[in-house]
Amino acid sequence: MRRPDEGTTPAAGAAAVADADAASATPGRRERNKRDKQGRILAAAEDLFAERGYALVTTQDIADRADVAAGTLFRYASSKPELLLMVFNNEWRRALTGTRHDPTKADASLAPTDAIMALLLPLLTSAARHPENTAYYQREILCGEPTGTYRAEALELVDGLEATIATVLSGYGTETPGESERLRRGVDPALAARSIFSLLHLALIRCGLGREPMESLPDSLRTEIDLVLHGIVEQVPAATAEA
Amino acid sequence: MRRPDEGTTPAAGAAAVADADAASATPGRRERNKRDKQGRILAAAEDLFAERGYALVTTQDIADRADVAAGTLFRYASSKPELLLMVFNNEWRRALTGTRHDPTKADASLAPTDAIMALLLPLLTSAARHPENTAYYQREILCGEPTGTYRAEALELVDGLEATIATVLSGYGTETPGESERLRRGVDPALAARSIFSLLHLALIRCGLGREPMESLPDSLRTEIDLVLHGIVEQVPAATAEA
DNA sequence: ACTCAAAAATGAGCGTACTCCGTTATATTG
DNA sequence: CAATATAACGGAGTACGCTCATTTTTGAGT
Numbered sequence: 001m002r003r004p005d006e007g008t009t010p011a012a013g014a015a016a017v018a019d020a021d022a023a024s025a026t027p028g029r030r031e032r033n034k035r036d037k038q039g040r041i042l043a044a045a046e047d048l049f050a051e052r053g054y055a056l057v058t059t060q061d062i063a064d065r066a067d068v069a070a071g072t073l074f075r076y077a078s079s080k081p082e083l084l085l086m087v088f089n090n091e092w093r094r095a096l097t098g099t100r101h102d103p104t105k106a107d108a109s110l111a112p113t114d115a116i117m118a119l120l121l122p123l124l125t126s127a128a129r130h131p132e133n134t135a136y137y138q139r140e141i142l143c144g145e146p147t148g149t150y151r152a153e154a155l156e157l158v159d160g161l162e163a164t165i166a167t168v169l170s171g172y173g174t175e176t177p178g179e180s181e182r183l184r185r186g187v188d189p190a191l192a193a194r195s196i197f198s199l200l201h202l203a204l205i206r207c208g209l210g211r212e213p214m215e216s217l218p219d220s221l222r223t224e225i226d227l228v229l230h231g232i233v234e235q236v237p238a239a240t241a242e243a
Numbered sequence: 244m245r246r247p248d249e250g251t252t253p254a255a256g257a258a259a260v261a262d263a264d265a266a267s268a269t270p271g272r273r274e275r276n277k278r279d280k281q282g283r284i285l286a287a288a289e290d291l292f293a294e295r296g297y298a299l300v301t302t303q304d305i306a307d308r309a310d311v312a313a314g315t316l317f318r319y320a321s322s323k324p325e326l327l328l329m330v331f332n333n334e335w336r337r338a339l340t341g342t343r344h345d346p347t348k349a350d351a352s353l354a355p356t357d358a359i360m361a362l363l364l365p366l367l368t369s370a371a372r373h374p375e376n377t378a379y380y381q382r383e384i385l386c387g388e389p390t391g392t393y394r395a396e397a398l399e400l401v402d403g404l405e406a407t408i409a410t411v412l413s414g415y416g417t418e419t420p421g422e423s424e425r426l427r428r429g430v431d432p433a434l435a436a437r438s439i440f441s442l443l444h445l446a447l448i449r450c451g452l453g454r455e456p457m458e459s460l461p462d463s464l465r466t467e468i469d470l471v472l473h474g475i476v477e478q479v480p481a482a483t484a485e486a
Numbered sequence: 487a488c489t490c491a492a493a494a495a496t497g498a499g500c501g502t503a504c505t506c507c508g509t510t511a512t513a514t515t516g
Numbered sequence: 517c518a519a520t521a522t523a524a525c526g527g528a529g530t531a532c533g534c535t536c537a538t539t540t541t542t543g544a545g546t
Contacts, residue, residue, distance in 0.1 A: 030512055030523075037524095059503060069526040074504065112476050135386070142448055143382040172476055181476045188466075192475040195467055198445045199438060205385055224438055231474025232435040233355050233415055233424045273493075273542060280495095302533060312496045317534065488546085495540070503532090510525070516518090 040066040041076050042090070045083045054084055054136045078148060081140045085150035088137040091130075092157055095122040112181055113226045115168050117218070119161070120200060124221070127204050128214050135208020138201050158197065165193040192228075199224045283309040284319050285333070288326045297327055297379045321391060324383045328393035331380040334373075335400055338365040355424055356469045358411050360461070362404070363443060367464070370447050371457050378451020381444045401440065408436040435471075442467045 027035065044065035048057045059080050063073045077083045099122045110118070127134040141158060144151045166189040173183040183189065203221045206212045212220065287308035291300045302323050306316045320326045353361070370377040384401060387394045409432040416426040426432065446464045449455045455463065 028513080033511090034524080058501085070503090071505075071527060072525055075524070078504095080503065139382065139386045142445065143378065143386070143452065146452060146454075169475060180479055182479050184474060184477045187470065187475055191466065192470060195442060195470055195475075198441050201445065202385065202441045209386065209389060211389075224434065227430065227435060227438055228471045229475045230477075231427060232412060232430055232438075232472045234427045234473075236423055236425050271543080276541090277494085301531085313533090314497060314535075315495050318494070321534095323533065490545085491543100493540105493542075496536105496538080498536095498538105500535075501533095503530105505530075506528095508526090508528105510523105512521105512523075514519100514521075516520100 037066065037068055037072070038076055041068065041073065041083075042086060045077075046087050046090075049084065049087055049133055050130065054133050059083070077150065079145065081136075081144055082148045082150045084133065084136055085140050085144070085148060085154050088133070089150060089153050089157060091126055092123065092154075095126040096161070112169065112172055112229055113222065116165055116196060116225055116229075117222055119165060119168070120221070121218070123200070123204075124218055127207065127217070131208045131214050133208075135205045138204045138208070142201055162190070162193040162197055165196060166190045169193065195228055196225055199228065280309070280311055280315070281319055284311065284316065284326075285329060288320075289330050289333075292327065292330055292376055293373065297376050302326070320393065322388065324379075324387055325391045325393045327376065327379055328383055328387070328391060328397050331376070332393060332396050332400060334369055335366065335397075338369040339404070355412065355415055355472055356465065359408055359439060359468055359472075360465055362408060362411070363464070364461070366443070366447075367461055370450065370460070374451045374457050376451075378448045381447045381451070385444055405433070405436040405440055408439060409433045412436065438471055439468055442471065 041062065044062045045057075048061055048065060059073055060070055062083065063070045066073070073083075077086055099119070137154075140148075140151060141154050169183055169189040169192055172181055200221065203212075203217060203224065207214045207217045284305065287305045288300075291304055291308060302316055303313055305326065306313045309316070316326075320329055380397075383391075383394060384397050412426055412432040412435055415424055443464065446455075446460060446467065450457045450460045
């Protein structure tokens with residue numbers, strides 16, 4: 001009755017095998033089979049979503065290509081949306097690795113808008129490759145079943161990125177000589193990061209569903225982020241109030 | 244083969260009836276039947292969604308309560324999500340009427356944050372009554388089928404409100420004596436309004452799906468709007484850069 | 487009043503996501 | 517190695533959103 005993913009140590013228990021490493025040592029046939037199927041399912045979903053688009057792929061299609069029964073599929077992902085989340089969590093992780101330089105020593109000479117855009121750029125590149133599926137991905141992240149395993153993973157991913165952005169923003173608080181901008185007093189960096197991500201989510205959805213052309217996304221997102229960074233209104237300098 | 248909604252004049256054509264008004268005069272049996280069913284369907288959907296929540300209501304349930312056949316339902320709304328949009332467009336219209344004082348002469352003494360919150364408050368009140376369904380409504384507005392009739396209506400509603408907010412923001416450009424804030428140079432009021440709405444959409448979703456308690460919504464939304472209005476970072480005054 | 491074309495309603499039927507329980511494969515124990 | 521327990525699998529079955537061919541209703545023309 002256990003799901004295959006909710007890990008139990010493979011051949012653990014009384015097994016007196018002196019396995020040094022935690023997970024990967026002597027997985028046992030069962031564990032190997034599971035891993036194998038997991039891999040096949042991931043590959044099948046990846047390929048089919050890419051080929052036909054999320055909406056035109058049936059779970060049966062995926063099961064067939066992965067060479068598992070229809071019912072088995074749902075032991076590895078509890079729903080079709082969860083399959084999408086599984087695939088795209090991978091995609092986003094891939095896109096992000098390498099770009100994720102230590103945020104604490106982010107290039108301070110960069111204007112905050114540019115610093116943040118640099119962090120988000122790989123996601124935009126990925127989105128340009130799969131616009132529609134990316135939109136569905138965003139939808140599931142934002143509105144999906146709260147219980148999904150892969151959705152939880154996606155939320156972690158997003159939270160991580162938000163935290164990174166928050167850290168970058170906080171960096172502008174410590175007055176380094178080169179900087180010309182600093183965090184406004186009373187602003188919660190975490191909340192600020194979340195607001196920026198809100199814009200990203202919805203921009204990706206707009207483009208993915210064709211409400212806005214994909215090419216204009218980097219520019220328009222930059223403009224939006226710049227807006228929230230610097231604000232919509234400003235104080236009227238007491239003296240300057242002309243007329 | 245025509246949908247009932249794609250209006251044709253009721254008993255129009257060669258009918259020599261000297262009907263003064265356009266739509267409401269002598270509708271003819273057909274038109275009356277349609278209106279009647281439309282009304283029954285709206286009422287049924289409204290009630291059932293409110294009673295059980297969107298997810299737990301089947302289209303069959305709605306058809307039964309409206310006393311129409313299952314197939315007939317889809318002549319009045321092309322999908323289940325469209326039924327939700329139909330219901331909530333009404334709800335939002337109801338919530339907004341009365342509050343929509345002329346934005347061009349909005350109380351200029353009000354800080355922009357308060358002015359905008361005043362416009363959005365009725366929506367928050369409505370959301371508090373149907374948190375989950377409101378979240379689904381937002382989802383459909385943002386991610387729904389681009390072809391839906393009622394979705395188009397919803398987008399118009401939202402666009403209208405955004406335009407109102409944009410107008411309010413523009414108002415802060417014309418330097419009225421009382422004001423202490425003005426629109427920053429180079430800021431597009433329409434884009435600003437859209438960003439604010441992005442925050443609203445996602446805040447409603449977060450609360451509706453239980454990621455945030457409903458009670459805290461007005462406060463937290465206010466904080467977010469305040470953030471985007473006044474910005475996250477500020478220029479470092481050349482002289483003030485201490486240390 | 488009768489005919490006829492068009493519009494609307496109907497409900498059986500279809501595709502698909504997901505479930506459930508009987509079967510099979512794997513590990514554990516004596 | 518046999519017996520047993522349990523995890524994984526399979527695939528027929530189910531529920532539900534939606535479609536479509538057919539039937540019914542409506543209203544204009546004669």
